[in-house]
Amino acid sequence: MTAAVSPGGPTGGPVWLDHPAARVLIRRHRLRWWELLPWIAAIGVYFAFPDYLGFGTELLIVILFALSLDIALGYAGIVTLGHAAFFGIGAYTVGLLAFHGIWTEPISGLVLAAIAAAVIGVASGLVLLRTRGLTLLMLTICTMALLGEAANMAHAYTGGFDGLPSLPIAPVLGAFEFNPLYADTQYLYTLAVLLICFVFVRALVYSPFGQSLTGIRENALRMHAIGAPVRGRLVICYAVSAAIAGIAGGLWAQTNAYVNLSVFDLDRSATVLIVLIVGGYGRLYGAFVGAVAYMTLSHFLARIYPTAWQLGLGLMLLLIALFAHNGILGVGEALWRRYGAERAAP
Amino acid sequence: MPNGLADFAGILLGGVSAGTVLFIVSVGLSVTMGLMGFVNLAHGAFAMFGGYVIALAMNRVHLGFAAALALGFAATAAVSAILERLLYRRLYRAGELDQVLLTIGLIFIFIAGITMVVGPESQPLRLPPALQGQLNLGFMQYRTYSVFLIMVGVLIVTAIWLVFDHTLIGTRIRATLDNRGMAESLGINVDRLFTITFAFGSGMAALGGGLGAEFLGLDPQYALKYLVYFLIAVSVGGLGSIAGVYSASLLIGVLDFVLKFYLPEGGTIFIYALTILLLLWRPQGLGRKET
Numbered sequence: 138m139t140a141a142v143s144p145g146g147p148t149g150g151p152v153w154l155d156h157p158a159a160r161v162l163i164r165r166h167r168l169r170w171w172e173l174l175p176w177i178a179a180i181g182v183y184f185a186f187p188d189y190l191g192f193g194t195e196l197l198i199v200i201l202f203a204l205s206l207d208i209a210l211g212y213a214g215i216v217t218l219g220h221a222a223f224f225g226i227g228a229y230t231v232g233l234l235a236f237h238g239i240w241t242e243p244i245s246g247l248v249l250a251a252i253a254a255a256v257i258g259v260a261s262g263l264v265l266l267r268t269r270g271l272t273l274l275m276l277t278i279c280t281m282a283l284l285g286e287a288a289n290m291a292h293a294y295t296g297g298f299d300g301l302p303s304l305p306i307a308p309v310l311g312a313f314e315f316n317p318l319y320a321d322t323q324y325l326y327t328l329a330v331l332l333i334c335f336v337f338v339r340a341l342v343y344s345p346f347g348q349s350l351t352g353i354r355e356n357a358l359r360m361h362a363i364g365a366p367v368r369g370r371l372v373i374c375y376a377v378s379a380a381i382a383g384i385a386g387g388l389w390a391q392t393n394a395y396v397n398l399s400v401f402d403l404d405r406s407a408t409v410l411i412v413l414i415v416g417g418y419g420r421l422y423g424a425f426v427g428a429v430a431y432m433t434l435s436h437f438l439a440r441i442y443p444t445a446w447q448l449g450l451g452l453m454l455l456l457i458a459l460f461a462h463n464g465i466l467g468v469g470e471a472l473w474r475r476y477g478a479e480r481a482a483p
Numbered sequence: 484m485p486n487g488l489a490d491f492a493g494i495l496l497g498g499v500s501a502g503t504v505l506f507i508v509s510v511g512l513s514v515t516m517g518l519m520g521f522v523n524l525a526h527g528a529f530a531m532f533g534g535y536v537i538a539l540a541m542n543r544v545h546l547g548f549a550a551a552l553a554l555g556f557a558a559t560a561a562v563s564a565i566l567e568r569l570l571y572r573r574l575y576r577a578g579e580l581d582q583v584l585l586t587i588g589l590i591f592i593f594i595a596g597i598t599m600v601v602g603p604e605s606q607p608l609r610l611p612p613a614l615q616g617q618l619n620l621g622f623m624q625y626r627t628y629s630v631f632l633i634m635v636g637v638l639i640v641t642a643i644w645l646v647f648d649h650t651l652i653g654t655r656i657r658a659t660l661d662n663r664g665m666a667e668s669l670g671i672n673v674d675r676l677f678t679i680t681f682a683f684g685s686g687m688a689a690l691g692g693g694l695g696a697e698f699l700g701l702d703p704q705y706a707l708k709y710l711v712y713f714l715i716a717v718s719v720g721g722l723g724s725i726a727g728v729y730s731a732s733l734l735i736g737v738l739d740f741v742l743k744f745y746l747p748e749g750g751t752i753f754i755y756a757l758t759i760l761l762l763l764w765r766p767q768g769l770g771r772k773e774t
Binding site for chain 1: 516522570573574577578579580581582583584585587588589590591592593594595596598599707710711714715718722748751752755756758759762763766
């Protein structure tokens with residue numbers, strides 16, 4: 138039976154659905170079995186390593202922060218070294234509201250943190266995203282430094298350099314108290330927030346909106362030519378990324394029960410960039426792989442051999458920049474493809 | 484001279500001398516970023532490396548100040564030329580992200596290397612007696628070293644300007660800045676030009692590291708601590724513009740001193756705000772024409 142006789146292909150659908158490209162595109166966003174693994178592993182860690190839940194919480198927050206950067210950097214191609222600005226806004230939103238006794242409920246606190254970061258994201262995005270390259274990079278750094286200085290100047294409210302200690306955070310859902318000595322509530326709470334944000338981000342990047350972001354990254358001129366509102370999409374994307382970074386910052390403030398100026402550090406922006414690139418940017422799981430690799434190594438090596446760790450990290454960054462542009466996941470995919478090809482043609 | 488005015492003149496001179504150091508470090512970054520389009524965050528690390536060579540040459544080998552400065556320039560230029568040939572060259576056509584990553588990696592390696600070899604404590608740099616003390620300027624007394632720095636800065640900016648505008652290599656650099664493809668077709672050896680300019684720019688950074696060590700200090704965190712200031716000077720001044728970077732550096736230096744004196748709390752916020760406004764007004768920087 139040929140297509141000329143009947144418009145149905147082997148699957149019974151229209152013929153164009155049988156085009157190999159169409160099949161790939163249709164299946165692209167489907168849930169795969171291995172996508173459950175990170176979550177099973179996270180639950181496993183909860184039972185297997187009860188002593189490391191504090192570290193685990195920190196790790197989950199870094200994953201969320203790197204995921205937020207991935208939307209802006211990996212998908213839309215906005216090169217920023219100032220992403221800690223939004224992390225800091227989220228952290229200080231939670232911190233200020235809790236310290237001054239205005240709002241201590243954690244979940245709505247995160248919503249407020251996301252809104253505050255998104256507002257700053259829209260405001261700065263409208264201005265910054267007109268520029269590109271070095272100018273954009275500098276503007277993102279300066280915005281972050283500006284916010285950090287502002288937090289320092291307003292020390293009557295923010296505690297300045299010392300920050301805001303021992304924040305009173307209400308129990309999650311009114312039942313689960315944050316215990317500063319044993320981080321089980323913090324861990325599960327952070328994991329739940331990460332899951333919700335991840336589901337949202339996953340839906341976002343596979344949506345037409347997410348596709349148009351990739352289009353802008355690859356060729357902004359063509360996107361202009363087909364009539365896509367490039368600037369508007371970039372600003373929205375920047376705001377969404379900011380909101381999620383704000384949630385990460387809010388979580389950081391809640392689970393640590395303090396905020397200080399370190400949330401606005403250039404160090405923090407550089408670290409999250411490194412985490413994302415080590416894992417592989419522009420792919421959903423890069424943030425997970427990068428954060429696990431980086432945080433585990435730094436947690437166990439950096440305290441014992443700080444200088445050697447820094448040297449090793451520097452060498453690793455050189456290698457990634459020169460040879461492995463897509464990070465661990467990129468290398469894995471390349472190996473998989475080579476290995477798979479050998480199996481197919483022995 | 485009334486007291487307030489003397490204060491102000493002192494602050495102005497201090498700001499200009501700090502701005503001069505900023506200029507000496509940043510000018511190389513401006514030319515190399517403009518010429519090669521490479522986001523070189525490791526420039527501060529070269530300044531730090533040079534500063535260490537200069538300080539160690541004076542403290543341990545008891546070299547004179549001028550000889551140590553020359554040694555620092557030469558050593559840093561040589562190291563950076565090697566790095567340019569081995570590493571930077573591969574990423575000229577890559578995206579900013581890979582360049583940022585490579586140079587952040589280099590910063591870490593420099594910081595770790597210096598911590599391992601020299602140690603984490605900060606290095607003192609003792610000035611020669613001739614440059615210590617106060618100088619009578621006619622209308623007021625001022626620190627000899629600051630006056631010396633300002634004069635060195637004027638000398639350097641004049642020399643670079645002369646080379647840039649009136650020599651063959653300067654013409655080649657300007658031609659490559661404007662249109663690399665055309666310059667290559669005219670037979671200019673762009674590869675060699677890149678290496679030479681890069682080495683020279685890093686050498687200048689080393690001089691800046693040594694000359695500024697007296698008040699910026701010299702410790703392994705130097706490479707990161709002042710990076711934002713170098714980048715601000717370059718982006719506000721304009722890539723590849725000597726006059727632009729000079730004026731931007733002096734502006735930042737003076738502003739920093741004035742704000743720290745009259746607004747001791749959080750005066751730096753205005754520097755960041757001003758940078759943002761200037762960059763939005765002239766994304767190309769002060770010294771570059773719109774393209």
